Amino acid sequence: MTAVTMRGAIDRLDSEGAIGWLYGADYTSPPLIRAFLHHDLIGEGFADVHRPDLENVGFGDGRCGFDIRFDRPIDPSYLSFITVKPQNVDLLLSAPVGSAAYLDLVNAVLVGFPSTGRTRSVLGGLWTDRTDAPQLLAGRIAVGACAAELQSVMQELILNGYVVLHNALSPAGVGSKDLANIKVATAPRSRDGEGDGRLKTALTGLAGLLFREPVVRLLRAVFDDHPVAYRLDSLSGDDRFAQMSALGDLPSPGECVGIYVGHPAAPIRIDMLRDSHELPEFGPSGRSRWTVGGADELGHFAAEAGLSVESIKLDAQDMAIVGPGLIHRVVAGRDAPALRAVVAPRRVTPQRFLSGEGNWVESGHVSGARIRI
Structure with missing residues (x-):
């Protein structure tokens, strides 16, 4: 499966969990969606919840929603540190930005090109601090x-x-x-x-x-x-x-x-x-x-x-x-x-x-x- 055949988003992200969807035409079984905070797994669940709104716009039978409950309450100040992505796939799902979230000017780039190498600061930096440094x-x-x-x-x-x-x-x-x-x-x-x-x-x-x-x-x-x-x-x-x-x-x-x-x-x-x-x-x-x-x-x-x-x-x-x-x-x-x-x-x-x-x-x-x- 390639990134082109996958679509998804986080519709809601709060201290208790993440609600969203992920659709891929090539999936033969519901994908496992995982949530991380500073590289620690804090919750996971399958994208198999029926979403009539997604079915109505042509995303298969609509069973591509997910509702992940975190294993502990997360301080609202940390919500923007949370990453949500399917298992074994280099794809970050985009999240809504609320008043408690942190501003990150590269979010728009990450949504479309999650694997693209970049410096960790918009001000530039050393090649050893790029996301593709290895x-x-x-x-x-x-x-x-x-x-x-x-x-x-x-x-x-x-x-x-x-x-x-x-x-x-x-x-x-x-x-x-x-x-x-x-x-x-x-x-x-x-x-x-x-x-x-x-x-x-x-x-x-x-x-x-x-x-x-x-x-x-x-x-x-x-x-x-x-x-x-x-x-x-x-x-x-x-x-x-x-x-x-x-x-x-x-x-x-x-x-x-x-x-x-x-x-x-x-x-x-x-x-x-x-x-x-x-x-x-x-x-x-x-x-x-x-x-x-x-x-x-x-x-x-x-x-x-x-x-x-x-x-x-x-x-x-x-x-x-x-x-x-x-x-x-x-x-x-x-x-x-x-x-x-x-x-x-x-x-x-x-x-x-x-x-x-x-x-x-x-x-x-x-x-x-x-x-x-």
Whole structure:
């Protein structure tokens, strides 16, 4: 059966269930319709309910309606996160948009072309955040555009929205000189340029720490360009949930990743909202979660709603690469802060640099990567 021979829709979607229909001329038995919330099955039923209205317009004998009852009441704020589709068929049934639903500008495209690959934000983004990223990765490896040895780590980044590079900083890890450089690089900067020489020296040292050969190879594969770190932060305490795309002032928010480095005094923890990089883009206000205001709103909403949290720990020899759309937070001790670097392709320049306001200090690395703050 092809998508052309199938028609269907959701007529009603509320906290208790979904009512709709699915008709396919090639079906020999009623199809099983399944409802999911964040990839969890919450209800299912067969499309075998008689619908006289559908019979009257020529949809067979009209026995193509379904009435799915959810296994638990769903908060109205989550209704737009629910997907309804027939089993083993890549087809999303369109749903009515009510006042409690989230706005998603690509719904019209998804109805007609549910399998079409796209970026997860209307603002654009990296190819690794496209809905067809696994297929793109396979094609890139097949033609030699991506090294075969990067396949497993790229698959992990695409699937989970992050990847941990264990022992990326071995054998020495983060040393005392690195800690001193981090302190200088993340301290408030003087407007008159005093101390810029010391800052440049610190950035040179940090470029050697961040841009190890395996890391640069991975970032080049993700960016199709040289990586440039535009922001460095020292994080301690219990950070709020956020996502990388909203931390900077990039003209293309989705084209960035975060690099996290641990501390030798104690491991740091990163809490990830599982599969949050696949959440719908728009919050109740209509703002994209990939922007500063939208991400703050959706991150708080998702955290309060108790989505599944996955935690990882990084020691002084580990690094984590976090994609632009994954909602997460950092938990680090006051005496053992984490280093976060916001990294983007060289072709993407933050607006503060484009505006010409103030100046910056930068340092290059032999790999072609740079740090500019």
